[in-house]
Amino acid sequence: MQKLFDLLFRPILMPRWWQDLFISIPRIICGYWLTSDFGASKFGLPWSPSEVNLDLFEVVYWFPSDVAAYGGVFKVFSVFLAYMGAFSEGIGGIAFIVGFQTRLFSFLMACTMLVAAICQQWDNGLWSMMPALGILWVSMFHLILGSGKFGIDYLIANKQDIRIGAATLAPIILILVMAGVQDTKLQTITVQVTLPKKTAVKSMGVRGGDQPLSWDTDLPMREVIKDSVYTTQFQINTGFNFTRIKFALNGEIELNGKDNRKIKLSENSTSTSYKAVYDQ
Numbered sequence: 001m002q003k004l005f006d007l008l009f010r011p012i013l014m015p016r017w018w019q020d021l022f023i024s025i026p027r028i029i030c031g032y033w034l035t036s037d038f039g040a041s042k043f044g045l046p047w048s049p050s051e052v053n054l055d056l057f058e059v060v061y062w063f064p065s066d067v068a069a070y071g072g073v074f075k076v077f078s079v080f081l082a083y084m085g086a087f088s089e090g091i092g093g094i095a096f097i098v099g100f101q102t103r104l105f106s107f108l109m110a111c112t113m114l115v116a117a118i119c120q121q122w123d124n125g126l127w128s129m130m131p132a133l134g135i136l137w138v139s140m141f142h143l144i145l146g147s148g149k150f151g152i153d154y155l156i157a158n159k160q161d162i163r164i165g166a167a168t169l170a171p172i173i174l175i176l177v178m179a180g181v182q183d184t185k186l187q188t189i190t191v192q193v194t195l196p197k198k199t200a201v202k203s204m205g206v207r208g209g210d211q212p213l214s215w216d217t218d219l220p221m222r223e224v225i226k227d228s229v230y231t232t233q234f235q236i237n238t239g240f241n242f243t244r245i246k247f248a249l250n251g252e253i254e255l256n257g258k259d260n261r262k263i264k265l266s267e268n269s270t271s272t273s274y275k276a277v278y279d280q
Contacts, residue, residue, distance in 0.1 A: 023145075026141075027142055035092075042086040043089065044057050044182075051240065057180075061238070087176065088112045099151015186235055189236065190271070194277050195249070201249065203248075203250055204223075206245050207219070213245065241264065242264050244262055
């Protein structure tokens with residue numbers, strides 16, 4: 001029995017390099033998710049989607065207002081907290097992958113994920129909170145243990161030089177100094193929709209995610225040709241080079257189960273025109 005125990009469990013109980021690698025895997029995976037997806041959509045990085053139009057180390061324009069909506073201290077320090085949240089995901093994700101300043105970024109990331117879980121996802125139920133909570137647990141784990149042997153922090157610690165450790169904070173401070181909020185521009189958008197066949201129209205509207213549009217209510221469209229062609233004009237203030245919409249006929253939204261319409265905004269003008277056929 002002892003031999004069987006030794007055969008099955010002794011390799012697990014003994015400290016070996018692969019054990020350090022194993023506990024680093026969640027840190028590396030979470031870091032990749034954060035910097036490649038969550039962070040890249042809020043904080044300007046070389047791999048941020050080109051359509052969000054973010055410059056390097058720039059915070060997306062809508063994030064401070066979202067943070068302010070949480071109220072209290074978030075409203076007072078919305079820009080600063082938006083910086084720190086986007087920074088902890090975008091740059092912190094990179095730091096997690098390579099194990100750099102792991103405890104510092106674990107603290108920032110834990111704070112960010114706690115806010116995301118409670119303030120952003122609480123009303124959506126536990127399942128919606130799980131991504132933030134999962135990264136929160138990983139952050140708390142590495143807040144205590146650091147990077148482990150598979151990280152830059154371990155190499156720096158072995159140098160036993162305080163100056164080396166302090167110097168590693170310099171790029172972090174530089175990035176924070178360079179950070180700014182994305183500039184926005186006012187765009188006037190004219191949309192026109194044609195019904196593919198004559199329909200008894202009680203109401204025709206447009207919905208979208210950029211104010212004054214909403215996904216819940218229609219912005220009314222005026223009649224050009226009765227029961228056939230409708231149009232409207234609205235203005236949005238955005239930092240992106242696109243906006244998304246859908247049309248609604250008699251209160252029923254089109255393209256059910258399909259992607260939203262994507263309107264590419266004019267780069268050289270403050271006005272954009274868009275024509276479409278309903279539900280096509």
